[in-house]
Amino acid sequence: MLSVSLKVADAYVRPVLHFVRFEAHGYGPINTWHCHDLYHVVYIVEGEGVFLLDDQDVPARPRRLFIIGPKQWHQFLSVSETFCYDVLTFELRKENGKPWDRPFWELFEPPHRERFCQALAGGVLDVPERLHPWIRSAFGAAMPPAHGSGESQYIYDFKAREEVILVTFLQDLAEILDRIVPRPDSTPRPSERRFHRRVVDQAVRLINENVSSPMTVDELARRFHLHPVYFSQIFKAEMGLPPRQYLLQLRLNHARRLLAETDMPISDVARACGFRTVAYFSRAFREAEGMNPTAFRVQSATITPRLFAPS
Numbered sequence: 001m002l003s004v005s006l007k008v009a010d011a012y013v014r015p016v017l018h019f020v021r022f023e024a025h026g027y028g029p030i031n032t033w034h035c036h037d038l039y040h041v042v043y044i045v046e047g048e049g050v051f052l053l054d055d056q057d058v059p060a061r062p063r064r065l066f067i068i069g070p071k072q073w074h075q076f077l078s079v080s081e082t083f084c085y086d087v088l089t090f091e092l093r094k095e096n097g098k099p100w101d102r103p104f105w106e107l108f109e110p111p112h113r114e115r116f117c118q119a120l121a122g123g124v125l126d127v128p129e130r131l132h133p134w135i136r137s138a139f140g141a142a143m144p145p146a147h148g149s150g151e152s153q154y155i156y157d158f159k160a161r162e163e164v165i166l167v168t169f170l171q172d173l174a175e176i177l178d179r180i181v182p183r184p185d186s187t188p189r190p191s192e193r194r195f196h197r198r199v200v201d202q203a204v205r206l207i208n209e210n211v212s213s214p215m216t217v218d219e220l221a222r223r224f225h226l227h228p229v230y231f232s233q234i235f236k237a238e239m240g241l242p243p244r245q246y247l248l249q250l251r252l253n254h255a256r257r258l259l260a261e262t263d264m265p266i267s268d269v270a271r272a273c274g275f276r277t278v279a280y281f282s283r284a285f286r287e288a289e290g291m292n293p294t295a296f297r298v299q300s301a302t303i304t305p306r307l308f309a310p311s
Contacts, residue, residue: 016092019087022045024084025082029076035071039104041169042060044084045062046084048060048080051076054280055281067120067123069101104120118229118232122228134176135173211251214276255273260297266281
C-alpha cells in the first residue's frame with residue numbers, strides 16, 4: 001500500500017479515507033445527534049435538508065458545501081421527498097496513531113490558510129453554478145465503482161490507493177476553494193474605509209444588543225447585503241479578529257458572569273448567552289477556560305458573591 005504523509009504545522013499526519021459515496025434519502029432524520037474524530041466533506045446535489053451543526057440549524061440546499069470537523073456535534077435531516085448529496089469522510093492520524101483534530105483549513109498552505117479560515121469558519125460555503133461540475137467531478141473521481149452517479153470510470157483497488165485518493169481530492173478541493181473565496185484587495189480607498197467602519201460599528205452594536213440571540217455570521221452579513229467572506233474580512237480588518245470569534249468571546253464573557261453571579265441552571269445560561277445547545281456551550285467553554293461550566297461555577301463560588309436566578 002502506498003503511504004502518504006501530510007506535513008501540517010511542523011508535524012506529519014497520515015490521511016485515512018473512511019468512505020466516499022453518493023447518498024439519496026427520503027423525508028426525515030438521516031442520522032442521530034453525534035460527534036467523533038472524523039472530517040465530513042458534504043456537497044448537496046438535490047432536494048432540501050437541514051444540518052444541525054453545534055448551535056446552528058443550517059439549511060442544506062443544492063450547491064452548498066459543508067465541512068464538518070472532529071468533535072463537532074452534528075445531525076443531518078431531509079425535509080424533502082428526495083435529498084441527495086456527495087459525501088467524503090476521512091480522518092488524520094498523528095505519527096503516534098492518535099487522531100489529529102485541528103480545523104480543516106490548517107491543511108492548506110499559509111498563503112491560503114487565512115482566506116479559507118474565514119470562508120469555512122461556519123463550516124458552510126455556497127458553490128457558484130460555474131464550479132458545480134468541477135466539484136461533482138472531484139467527488140466522482142474519488143468514488144469507487146457502484147458508489148454513486150458521479151463515480152469514477154476508472155477501475156482501481158480502493159483500499160490500496162485510499163491515501164492517494166484522499167490527497168488528490170483535497171488538492172482538487174483547494175483549487176475550487178481558491179476560485180470561490182475572494183482574495184484580499186489592495187488598500188481600500190478612503191470612501192471604502194468609511195463604509196467598512198460604518199458597517200462594522202453597526203454590526204458590533206447589533207451583536208452587543210443581541211448577545212442572547214443565536215445570531216450567525218451569515219445572518220449578520222445578510223443584514224448588510226454582503227457576502228459572508230467579505231463581511232468577515234472587513235470586520236477583522238477593523239476589529240482585529242473575525243466576527244465569529246468576536247461573537248464567541250462576547251457570549252463566553254456573558255456566560256462567565258452568569259455562572260459566577262447567579263444560580264441559573266447551565267442550560268438556561270447557555271440559552272441566555274446565545275448558544276443553541278448545552279453540548280456546544282460546554283465544549284466552547286471548556287476550550288476557553290480549561291474546565292466545564294459547572295467546575296467554573298464551583299471555583300467562582302469561593303471568591304464571588306452569588307445572586308439567585310430570577311424566578
